[in-house]
Amino acid sequence: MATIKIALLGFGTVGRGVYEVIQSHQNTLYEQTDSHIEVSAVLVQHPNQQRELPEHILVTDSIEDILKTDIHIVIEAIVGENPAYPYLKQAIEKGCHVITANKAMFANHGDELNQLATEHGVKVGYEATTAGGIPIIRTLQQLRVNQVQRIEGILNGTSNYILSKMADEQLEFDDALAQAKELGYAEADPANDIEGLDAFYKLMILSDTAFSSQPDWSDVMINGIKGITLDHIKETISSGKVIKHVATIQNEDGALRASVQPMLLSPDHPLASIKGVDNAITIDTDLLGKVTLQGPGAGRYPTASALLEDLVSVVKEEVQTSVPYRLQKHLQIVKG
Amino acid sequence: MATIKIALLGFGTVGRGVYEVIQSHQNTLYEQTDSHIEVSAVLVQHPNQQRELPEHILVTDSIEDILKTDIHIVIEAIVGENPAYPYLKQAIEKGCHVITANKAMFANHGDELNQLATEHGVKVGYEATTAGGIPIIRTLQQLRVNQVQRIEGILNGTSNYILSKMADEQLEFDDALAQAKELGYAEADPANDIEGLDAFYKLMILSDTAFSSQPDWSDVMINGIKGITLDHIKETISSGKVIKHVATIQNEDGALRASVQPMLLSPDHPLASIKGVDNAITIDTDLLGKVTLQGPGAGRYPTASALLEDLVSVVKEEVQTSVPYRLQKHLQIVKG
Structure with missing residues (x-):
């Protein structure tokens, strides 16, 4: 053997x-x-x-x-x-x-x-x-006939946990972050998570995988969830929307445009219902249309x-x- | 060449x-x-x-x-x-x-x-x-270390379209079915879709792929969505639940148990938010936990x-x- x-x-x-x-x-x-x-x-x-x-x-x-x-x-x-x-x-x-x-x-x-x-x-x-554990790299590598046009994802479980808690339990940002730390979902120094850098790194890896290149890093707007208050959350709820931290990259006539930021989603958006520390990624291709993979983003x-x-x-x-x-x-x- | x-x-x-x-x-x-x-x-x-x-x-x-x-x-x-x-x-x-x-x-x-x-x-x-177009077969075939314990899916787009329409627009079953036919989402004879046989076939193929065998077909309860009325839908909405047509198979100590039937789901269930003709499948494994794939189920x-x-x-x-x-x-x- x-x-x-x-x-x-x-x-x-x-x-x-x-x-x-x-x-x-x-x-x-x-x-x-x-x-x-x-x-x-x-x-x-x-x-x-x-x-x-x-x-x-x-x-x-x-x-x-x-x-x-x-x-x-x-x-x-x-x-x-x-x-x-x-x-x-x-x-x-x-x-x-x-x-x-x-x-x-x-x-x-x-x-x-x-x-x-x-x-x-x-x-x-x-x-x-x-x-x-979501098999997103493998899925992208094996889309050989399809041309990926756009990828949109909730790539940071800590941020998603905090936003979910703020919305579901009407918590202020600091209280939700404290809960995330208690449960081991956030590091002692959560800067990479709540400032968007963690999601940005993952987006760049998805970019390499789907498009065989990355956009210029200095062209990517990176905003975390740090500035979001309970008042913002309440406003979005009353307008029928959901705030999620979304990393996006798309191919616009050969140029890659990317951003990492909080976004207002309608409830029927595939990423709107992702709760807690889960991650999810929607791939949009020419033939398949939109396919979303959802699952545990860490652990x-x-x-x-x-x-x-x-x-x-x-x-x-x-x-x-x-x-x-x-x-x-x-x-x-x-x-x- | x-x-x-x-x-x-x-x-x-x-x-x-x-x-x-x-x-x-x-x-x-x-x-x-x-x-x-x-x-x-x-x-x-x-x-x-x-x-x-x-x-x-x-x-x-x-x-x-x-x-x-x-x-x-x-x-x-x-x-x-x-x-x-x-x-x-x-x-x-x-x-x-x-x-x-x-x-x-x-x-x-x-x-x-x-x-x-x-x-x-x-x-x-x-x-x-x-x-x-959802790459579910490939995903299951490539889970080689993980042991799949349970698969749960919305596998029939026609049924999901009808249930979504009934809930969102308060339509009776026959009216929702008529709309599905008009849009080409249902065949002239929709029996296979609304009686659950289409979802059953797909579930048996998933069973072969994940467990290398199928349960005895006569042991699988197959119920379609034909008997569901607008009153049922209204009741579930007022109880805070969603009716979905769900195909399930699980490995219980080596025995495969399967069913295809309408089910009441809580809103935070990964299949609860699947709308229209989309399909979705949740795989539950020993290491990964629950991973859900969602996308166009036909077309x-x-x-x-x-x-x-x-x-x-x-x-x-x-x-x-x-x-x-x-x-x-x-x-x-x-x-x-």
């Missing part, structure tokens, strides 16, 4: 989730990949902290030590652009497939990583960067799920294609 | 849509498949009727005449189980890939056709059978889109896999 060795970069909520699911879904993973999927290294900031991981797993703060071992796939769940970007670059150059949940990093460097991966005959999975298991679905795809694709990738060689050696 | 020859079985709304899109999206299809996609035969009931098709296309009522020619892929958009089923069987036995939009046929014979296709090294595409271009996305997938997969399928040989001969 072949073994596929995984390195986890980061062991926070998502990293732990991936580790847990690899244990709990060992049989399913085996059936799908014909291989034993084994976490053999974990990159953390403080390696000496107690973690109850089996002894055979290398726990280290050194990416170099990890890449010296016989790792096939790197799953990255660190926060922020650095050091995730140089780490994944190194991993690709070593011949590893990489799978990431890191939106800030991938919005900035996705294109470079994809190119580098092509040069090295490996794959990049990034479903988990955008809208948690340990939905995000781990997206990373592991990517992992199985990468392994399956490698076994299928005739290109002699590194892992395929490895499998042949093990099987032969 | 390789040419991939297509036969269209049926030239009604959907068949014509496929023909049109193959012409209008010729460049996209070429970019995606590296081949010229050509409709070279059309099966119709009355071949002498005027159709304004180019002369090089064989227009015939004989499947035998079509399968005698050098067809690679058969796209079927006939209504009803027969003769679609024997025609596709013959096509597979001749070594053709088949792609179908025929739910009654595929609910009955999908499993046999898939097995036969495996034996003959060809593929079966059936995205268009269920929920029109010429959404259905043609699903058929042509399947076509591109079949061609791409064939080129990728190392199994020497018939088409791949053909491509090699043409290229060499």
Whole structure:
């Protein structure tokens, strides 16, 4: 039986989730990949902290030590652009497939990583960067006949939770934000969420996926929900509308126009009924018309799920294609 | 340049849509498949009727005449189980890939056709059978780590249109049905739609896809929307609920339990806000939680889109896999 060795970069909520699911879904993973999927290294900031991981797993703060071992796939769940970007670059150059949940990093460097991966005959999975467990990246990648004209999404669960709470329970912004923090839906420093940057990064990743390019970042208007008061919410309710934080990108004769901002939606708009921490994305294409995907936009298991679905795809694709990738060689050696 | 020859079985709304899109999206299809996609035969009931098709296309009522020619892929958009089923069987036995939009046929014979296709090294595409252009089949097929526990859907656009109209405009059932007929959303004989059989067929196809089996058909309660009156609708509105026609299947410790029936939903249920002829499906899995896909459940271009996305997938997969399928040989001969 072949073994596929995984390195986890980061062991926070998502990293732990991936580790847990690899244990709990060992049989399913085996059936799908014909291989034993084994976490053999974990990159953390403080390696000496107690973690109850089996002894055979290398726990280290050194990416170099990890890449010296016989790792096939790197799953990255660190926060922020650095050091995730140089780490994944190194991993690709070593011949590893990489799978990431890191939106800030991938919005900035996705294109470079994809190119580098092509040069090295490996794959990049990034479903988990955008809208948690909703399979939006895969859906866009597989629209091959359809031309996407417009994408509209609720991409930040924290903002949507706050707006839903304000409307349903007539709360002021600060009270709704405090509730979101209590429930773990907002970080101690929620700036990225409530100022729109988190949704912006995800929109740029959707743009790369649907249109193979991004608009100039300085041309994108980014407004968060910070300025919205209970009075605004009451006004919109009495006018029969709903305020949602919407990220939009559209192709206007070849030019991409994007914005991230609170918008007034009529109740029959597909994004109007999205409540709580859910995310939703509406794709508008020439043939299909409007298709909307809705689901959990974050959370340990939905995000781990997206990373592991990517992992199985990468392994399956490698076994299928005739290109002699590194892992395929490895499998042949093990099987032969 | 390789040419991939297509036969269209049926030239009604959907068949014509496929023909049109193959012409209008010729460049996209070429970019995606590296081949010229050509409709070279059309099966119709009355071949002498005027159709304004180019002369090089064989227009015939004989499947035998079509399968005698050098067809690679058969796209079927006939209504009803027969003769679609024997025609596709013959096509597979001749070594053709088949792609179908025929739910009654595929609910009955999908499993046999898939097995036969495996034996003959060809593929079966059936995205268009269920929920029109919504990529639900593909999404289910690609949930490889997640275990699907429950699927719930609004699968019949006609029924949803009638229920939406009754609620929004306080119409009696017969008046809403008459409007649906006028707009072309209901057939002259709407029995399959309003009695629940259409949704049932689609549910059985989802069952095959998610659970690799179907429940015993005689155990599935099938109720349509025929008995619903405006009084029922008014009562549900005053109780703060919504009536929707919902098809449900769930895995209960290995046993599949299914039903197709009108249900009372709370307004925050993901299917409660689906209006008009749209379809929507909620998948509930162990890791992802609930993901809902919503979009046009029928119509010429959404259905043609699903058929042509399947076509591109079949061609791409064939080129990728190392199994020497018939088409791949053909491509090699043409290229060499």
